Amino acid sequence: MAEAVDGMGRTVDEALGALQIFKNVVLFGPPGTGKTYARDRIAAAWLTHSGRHVVTAGTMKDKDGNDRSFPFSVTLHPSTTYEEFVEGLRYDDTKGIQRFVLQPGFVRLVVEAARSDPDRDYLILIDELNRANVPKVFGDLLLTVEASKRAQWNGTEWVDGTPVTLPYSGLSFEMPSNVYLLGTMNSSDRSIAPLDAALRRRFAFVSVEPLSGDQLLGALASEYDVDEATAEMIWKPSVGALDTINDVLTKCLGPDSRLGHSYLFVDPSSLEAELETGALGEVFWMTTAGRMDTGSQLQFPATVWSNAFLPGVGFADPMQVPTAQGSAGEVVTRFRGRTYTPAITRNSANNTIRLSKNGEGESALPMAELTGHIALFRPISGTDRTMELVVVPLSRADALWRASRPGQRPKEGEARTWGVIPAQPKQRDRLWWVWRYAILPQLIETVTQAYAAGLLVAGTRRAEWLTEASFEQAARAKLEAALAQFDAFLAQSLGLTIVEEGRGMTRGLAVIEAAPGPEAAHAGPKETGGGDKAQTEEPVEAPAAET
Structure with a gap:
């Protein structure tokens, strides 16, 4: 991933630097910013940064004596105990034992491995650090993790560490200097301040910010191996909407209320299957056999096909189409x-x-890849002159012909070589599902916890909330315009809207299908009920990609 678009790169560099000094780092930020993912990036850069190899997983014996993988990562939760984390009495159901026995905990096992391997570093991930009672879980371990209290390797043994006596085993325990602790926590769950002061003093805190704008588009392009222009066609509306709502949340509720970027990392690889069905819009198809001219042009089929296709790519009249290649006839094609x-x-x-490859070089359409196939075209925007192109096997011709309009395909008995498939109602592609069941519920939870539900309700409720929040008129107008833009994205791109339902103490926000209109996109079968409890009238299988 190019550094220019890699916002995670800064976080990784800062975390690596802090780990070398403090030995212990907490990555904190809004949910979905890639804090856990950062551990893998940090491990990958470890050798370059420190000159030493790092270990993030090992092996251990199971109760049957077999080796099994032992990843050096743990997720804390309210039920996590010192006995699991360090050591304690735990039930052993092995046949012949079946009683409580003294067992080493997660950290003791890693430390024992690290002490026997002083030439390598050991990186432990402690996920969701602030969900457990940290002082109770760490116990006397807090003293030993401090960088200045670590044992050092002198070439023959570990020396100069500050030991503690473990309460269950009575063993003398000290933390070696080649063990590094990397914790993560969501800053929106709880303020960082209430964390135990002893813990805060021993950990460095590195902020992980959400990616946005071109930086996020570049990261998506790199992740799924598409060029940036294609990434814009797929993700730009969602990225813009996420940026808009995050900007509003920052101004109104503070930076910890923002939504993370990882929600948008959805694989677009199944677009071809959706395009062939017409689920993504009107589709124009043709076999390429006999239509290729000198390998640089593709002749369009019947006039009825061309006349239907051209308005979708910006030509209201066929006579407006230029007679020579060049910018006048260019259509951006994915x-x-x-x-x-x-x-x-x-x-x-x-x-x-006809469609011409239009010159040479990277921008020229590789016409040879269309030869011997069926080409499917879907206009995206007549104003911007953009379209999608997919090739499928010739064996699909009969099925495509049957799906085409009777007046826009060859007659029965003629060669089935072209046709126009009418647009189907917009199906629930994967980004729709992400917005409907991940991003919007998180957004609603965030504003509800902040007693700011009115912020998401268009009309009087929103205006009242912004007025009560003491924004000046100019700032209030900008916020209202931004929220209106976000509302338009939900309605037009997703067919959704956020409403307030109920009365009094039971009042709350819900996501429902937007009212039909010329600008509202149909997002699938109609929902009944409100909010996240809404049920669809028929089951819908989620397609795998966004358009």
Whole structure:
């Protein structure tokens, strides 16, 4: 991932530097910012940064004496105990034992491995650090983790550590200097201040910020191996909406209320399957056999096909199509994870329409990859002249012909070589599901906990909340405009809206299907009921990609 678009790179560098000094670091930030993912990035950069190899997993014997993988990571929760974390009496159900026995905990096992391997570093991930009673879970371990209290390797033995006597085993325990603790915590769950002061003094705290804008688009492009233009076509509306609502949340509720970027990391690889069904919009298809001219042009089929297709890519009249290649006829085209700029041109002699690769180089459409297939085109925006292109096997011709409109396909008995598939109601692609069942519930929970539910309710309730929050008129107008833009994204791109339901103490926010209208996108079967308890009238299988 290029450093220019890699916001995580700064976090990794800061965490690596802090770990070398403090030995213990907490990554904190809003949910979904990639804090746990950062451990893998930190481990990957460890050798370059420190000159030493790092270990993040080992092996241990199970109760049957077999070796099993032992990852050096643990997730804390309210029931986590000192006995699990350090050592204690735990029940052993092994046949012949079946009683409480003294067993080493997670940290003791890692430390024992690290002490026997002083030439390598050991990195422990402690996820959701603030969900447990940290002083109770760490116990006397707090003294030993401090960097200045660590035991040092002198070439033959560990020396100069500050030991403690463990209460269950009576063993003398000290933390070696080659063990590093990396904790994570969501800053929106609880303020960092209430964490035990002894813990705070021994850990460095590194903030993990949500990615946004071009930085997030670049990270998505890198993750799924698509160029940035293609990433914009897929994710830009969602990235813009996330940036908009995060900006509002920061101004109104503070930076800890923001939503993380990891929600948007959804794989677009199944787009081709959705495009072929017409679920993503009107589809124009043709076989390429016999239509390729010198390998640089693809002749469009019947006039009825061309006349239906051209308005979708910005040509209201076929006579507006230029007769020569160049920028006048260019249509931005997404094909196999890349974006090209072929040109639509017109034969001046007979007015037939064709698609030309438009020059040479990276921007020229690879026409050879269309040969011997069926090409499917879906116009995206006539104003911006953009479309998607997919190729499928010739064996799909009969199915595509049957799905096409009777008046926009060859007649029965003729060769089934082209057609127009009418647009189907917009299905619930994967980004729809992410917004509906992950991002929006988190957003509602965030504003509800902050007693700011009115912020998401368009109209009088929103205006009242912003007025009561003492924003000046100019700032209030900007916030209202930003929230209106977010509302429009929900309605037009997702077919959803946030409403307030109930009365009095039972009043709360819910996500429902937006009212039908010329700007509202249909998002699947109609829901009944309100909020996250809403039920669909029929089961819907979630497609795997966003358009």
